[in-house]
Amino acid sequence: MSLVVFTDIDDTLIQTERKCVGNDKLHPGAVDRNGQVISFYTEKQHKLISLLSDGVLIPVTGRNYAALCRTQLTFSHEAVINHGALILNHDCTIDEGWLQLIEFEVDPWQEQLVEWVRQVQQVIDHEQLPLRTNVITDFDISCYVSIKVDNQANKIEDFYPLLKPVIEQVNARQEARIHINGRNMALLPPYASKAKAVNYLKQKYQSLNNHTLFVGAGDSLSDIAFMKACDYLVVPQNSQITDSAFNEYIGE
Numbered sequence: 001m002s003l004v005v006f007t008d009i010d011d012t013l014i015q016t017e018r019k020c021v022g023n024d025k026l027h028p029g030a031v032d033r034n035g036q037v038i039s040f041y042t043e044k045q046h047k048l049i050s051l052l053s054d055g056v057l058i059p060v061t062g063r064n065y066a067a068l069c070r071t072q073l074t075f076s077h078e079a080v081i082n083h084g085a086l087i088l089n090h091d092c093t094i095d096e097g098w099l100q101l102i103e104f105e106v107d108p109w110q111e112q113l114v115e116w117v118r119q120v121q122q123v124i125d126h127e128q129l130p131l132r133t134n135v136i137t138d139f140d141i142s143c144y145v146s147i148k149v150d151n152q153a154n155k156i157e158d159f160y161p162l163l164k165p166v167i168e169q170v171n172a173r174q175e176a177r178i179h180i181n182g183r184n185m186a187l188l189p190p191y192a193s194k195a196k197a198v199n200y201l202k203q204k205y206q207s208l209n210n211h212t213l214f215v216g217a218g219d220s221l222s223d224i225a226f227m228k229a230c231d232y233l234v235v236p237q238n239s240q241i242t243d244s245a246f247n248e249y250i251g252e
Contacts, residue, residue, distance in 0.1 A: 002055065002209045004058065007060060007218070008220070014040060032070070053074075058079065060080040060226055064143070077090050078095065080197040085143035086143065087197050116166055117145055131148065131159060144187060145186065166187075194223070215231065
């Protein structure tokens with residue numbers, strides 16, 4: 001039986017030093033654009049990565065290709081990047097089968113993504129907010145809208161009231177979604193879907209071996225959709241998923 005593991009990266013396999021708990025030895029997990037280490041993985045995470053690497057280890061991440069390359073992790077197979085908007089082959093070329101599936105959606109959404117950026121930028125300029133926004137483009141494909149907090153003092157939730165008109169527009173589009181993570185917000189078109197990308201790759205591996213075991217690993221509530229496509233789920237002890245699932249059973 002073959003094993004395929006679909007795994008989120010940030011806050012699942014690596015995290016910032018602030019989020020590392022205990023006295024575990026820390027290993028460099030990712031660097032920034034200047035080569036400075038900004039994320040780490042612990043000894044326990046090192047053991048987990050080694051265990052999962054016995055199979056086909058496929059990252060499923062919001063990172064774009066450049067950010068994926070800045071991790072200190074080794075992935076030798078496919079990669080799901082940009083919140084699922086793109087799938088890369090083992091040689092870091094775009095999976096043409098996936099591209100054919102989404103290309104009819106990409107063009108119609110370009111104008112909407114640009115419009116959302118325009119509206120968010122208008123709020124930023126009017127209110128003098130410590131935010132920046134742009135359309136994330138990778139391999140010449142517009143993947144999603146990014147909104148980032150430009151300081152360490154705020155979280156993106158602090159600006160919900162001012163961003164409410166745009167948030168309501170996104171929520172009104174049933175096929176669009178919003179992803180929140182700390183100081184980041186992503187406005188996602190329908191083709192930026194981790195779940196759809198994982199199901200696409202799952203069918204590929206099932207066609208090679210119908211008895212393939214699929215494992216999904218992730219930390220946030222937004223990861224649940226792609227993890228549910230798998231036979232087993234791996235979740236960090238301290239995560240959005242465990243907080244949501246277990247708090248009611250421990251009196252919180």
